[in-house]
Amino acid sequence: MNYREESLKKHGEWKGKIEVVARVPVSNREELSLAYTPGVAEPCMAIHEDVEKSFDLTRRWNTVPVITDGTAVLGLGDIGPEAGMPVMEGKCALFKAFGGVDAYPLCIKSKDTEEIIKTIKLLSGSFGGVNLEDISAPRCFEIEARLKEELDIPVFHDDQHGTAIVTAAALLNALKLAKKKIEDIKVVINGAGAAGIAIAKFLMKFGVKDVISCSSKGIIVEGDTRFNAAQQELAKITNKEHLTGDLSVAMKGADVFIGVSVANCVTKDMVKSMAEKPILFTCANPVPEISPEDAREAGAFIVGTGSSQHPNQINNVLVFPGLFRGALDVRATTVNEEMMIMAAHGIASCVSDAELTTEYILPYAYDQRAHDAVAKAVAKAAIETGVAKLTR
Numbered sequence: 001m002n003y004r005e006e007s008l009k010k011h012g013e014w015k016g017k018i019e020v021v022a023r024v025p026v027s028n029r030e031e032l033s034l035a036y037t038p039g040v041a042e043p044c045m046a047i048h049e050d051v052e053k054s055f056d057l058t059r060r061w062n063t064v065p066v067i068t069d070g071t072a073v074l075g076l077g078d079i080g081p082e083a084g085m086p087v088m089e090g091k092c093a094l095f096k097a098f099g100g101v102d103a104y105p106l107c108i109k110s111k112d113t114e115e116i117i118k119t120i121k122l123l124s125g126s127f128g129g130v131n132l133e134d135i136s137a138p139r140c141f142e143i144e145a146r147l148k149e150e151l152d153i154p155v156f157h158d159d160q161h162g163t164a165i166v167t168a169a170a171l172l173n174a175l176k177l178a179k180k181k182i183e184d185i186k187v188v189i190n191g192a193g194a195a196g197i198a199i200a201k202f203l204m205k206f207g208v209k210d211v212i213s214c215s216s217k218g219i220i221v222e223g224d225t226r227f228n229a230a231q232q233e234l235a236k237i238t239n240k241e242h243l244t245g246d247l248s249v250a251m252k253g254a255d256v257f258i259g260v261s262v263a264n265c266v267t268k269d270m271v272k273s274m275a276e277k278p279i280l281f282t283c284a285n286p287v288p289e290i291s292p293e294d295a296r297e298a299g300a301f302i303v304g305t306g307s308s309q310h311p312n313q314i315n316n317v318l319v320f321p322g323l324f325r326g327a328l329d330v331r332a333t334t335v336n337e338e339m340m341i342m343a344a345h346g347i348a349s350c351v352s353d354a355e356l357t358t359e360y361i362l363p364y365a366y367d368q369r370a371h372d373a374v375a376k377a378v379a380k381a382a383i384e385t386g387v388a389k390l391t392r
Contacts, residue, residue, distance in 0.1 A: 017089040018096070018105075023059075055128065055331060064129045064324055065106045066091045069116060071136035072159070072194070075285050081107030084134055091133060091158075091320070098371040099321030101328065103131070113139050117146050128328050129154040131320060137193040138230045154327045154335045160198035162316030162323075163283075165340050166362070167199050167258060168206055169347035170281060170314050173361040174302045176353070178277045180255060186210040186275070188254040190247055190289065191261035192220055192231050199258060200238055205341060211238040212250045216262075219243050219250050248273070255279065263287035271298035280304070281314050302358045311359035318347050318365055322374025330379045330388035339381040346370075346377035 025031045033039050043057040055061040066088045070081035088105030095103035108119055120130060120143075130153065132144055140157055147155040156162070175182055187208050189196050192215040200211050213220045213234055220227055221242055222235040243249060247265065251257060252273045259266065259282045266289040271278060280295050282288035283306035292303045292310050304312035323343050327335060350363040350370045363370040382388040 011086060017086075017093045018103075051125075054125070059102060060126060061128050061331070062100070062102050062328055063127050064095065064101055064103045064131050064328075065120075065123065065127055066095070066103050066131045066133050067106045067108065067120060068132075068134040069108050069111055070134065071111060072140075073134045078136065081109050088133060091131070094317050095131075095321050095324065097321075098317070098366075098368065099325040099375065101321060101324050111139075113142055116143055117150075120147060121150060124151050124153060127153065128331070129156070129324055131324065132157040132159075134159060135194075137197070138228055140194050141197075141230055148334060152333045154324070154332050156320070156323065156335045157194065158316055158320050160194045161202070161335070161340055162319040163195040163260065164198040164202035165319045165323075165344045166314055166316050166347060167281060167283075168202055168341075168344040169318070170304055170312065170362050171203065171256065171279070172206070172344065172348040173351055173356055174256075174279045174304075177356060177358060177361070178255075178279060178301055180277070182207045183209055185255040186212070186253060187256040187258065188212045188214065188247075188250045189258045189260070190214045190250075190265065191259060191284075192227070192234065193260070195260040196258075197230055197234050199260065200234060202340070204237065205337060206344075210240060212243060212254070213238050214247050214250050218246050257281070257289075259284055259289035261289060263289065266290035266295075268294055268298035271295055271300055274299075277301035282306075283314055302361065304361065308365070312361050313365065314362065315365055318362065318370050319343060319374065322346070322371040323378050325371070326375035326378030326380075327382060329375065329390070330382050331390045332378075332382040333387050333389065335378075336381075336385055336387060338385045339378045339387075342377035342381040343374045346373035349373060 024035045026035050047054045068084045068088055070084040071078045073079050073084040073087055085107055092103035092105055095101040108116055110116055144157040189200050192213050200213050217226050220231050220235050221239050221244055248270050251270045253275050255275045256279045261284055263284050278300050279302045280300050281304040282290055285306045288305045295303045304314045347370055350373055383391050
């Protein structure tokens with residue numbers, strides 16, 4: 001199947017992937033009077049007296065916006081908010097299908113950081129959490145940080161943390177097969193935007209000590225002013241040997257390569273230069289950094305991609321539905337590191353040691369066990385770290 005042509009055809013038929021469905025009957029005078037005026041005045045006044053009741057008396061408790069400014073949509077770049085709508089609708093459909101979360105696409109026609117922050121803050125009283133999506137770096141870092149500081153509902157930038165969580169889960173299981181300890185490995189990450197930086201920082205929380213990050217300018221090293229502020233901050237905690245050069249230099253002797261970058265930037269020779277049993281997560285879409293076939297021919301032990309057309313799809317759809325389900329269920333006020341770490345372990349645990357193979361290191365995106373495991377793990381971590389308003 002030509003997925004692009006067929007998808008365009010289907011979108012024309014669907015005319016949208018989500019819709020609003022009423023949860024209450026309004027077919028007679030009594031029903032109308034309860035759902036709307038005059039009866040609705042009573043819950044309005046109850047919320048007026050205690051705004052927290054908005055979670056009990058409206059759908060706010062289960063509602064999340066999927067918000068973009070259209071500046072970093074998929075691998076397509078800055079295509080604008082309207083053009084990002086099919087992706088946002090798709091994520092909303094996944095939220096509902098896998099997490100039971102009511103999600104709505106909100107595409108903001110502004111690239112101004114302050115305007116975006118203000119818009120989301122003004123709308124926040126309608127939602128139980130906020131999912132940021134496809135906002136370009138480095139603006140996305142400030143937008144998320146400010147919103148997390150200024151709102152009392154969970155704010156989650158999926159491109160950063162969703163990608164980091166599923167990558168960590170994949171790595172945990174891949175290392176079991178390779179029989180390598182996480183504290184002993186060398187990890188090379190190509191791509192130093194939102195996802196690449198988040199992955200580097202997150203893997204270090206799991207115990208990875210040797211991380212080298214690369215951008216299109218080469219290896220990121222402390223003191224190199226060619227790199228932006230976020231990348232220079234990353235340089236302070238990575239590349240402990242202060243290597244310089246291009247990606248081929250970084251990959252020599254590496255145990256793991258993680259690509260969140262561009263197509264065909266890795267060669268067979270680069271793979272051959274890696275350590276024994278090399279693990280490659282080549283997640284550029286729609287074309288990976290090296291094809292799975294070429295990677296295996298060059299000696300790759302495990303290969304994962306961002307595509308459902310190959311084994312080991314590393315996709316954050318395994319993360320966000322369950323993460324928000326868990327956070328909403330306990331009315332968490334934020335998404336913290338402990339919740340994200342537990343989410344990664346939850347995903348990894350869904351593939352038992354008996355099931356684990358080089359072509360099956362992660363549950364499939366449509367495996368409901370994974371979404372339920374993430375929700376349970378996140379809710380538990382929120383309660384244990386004191387950021388949950390409900391303890392069920």
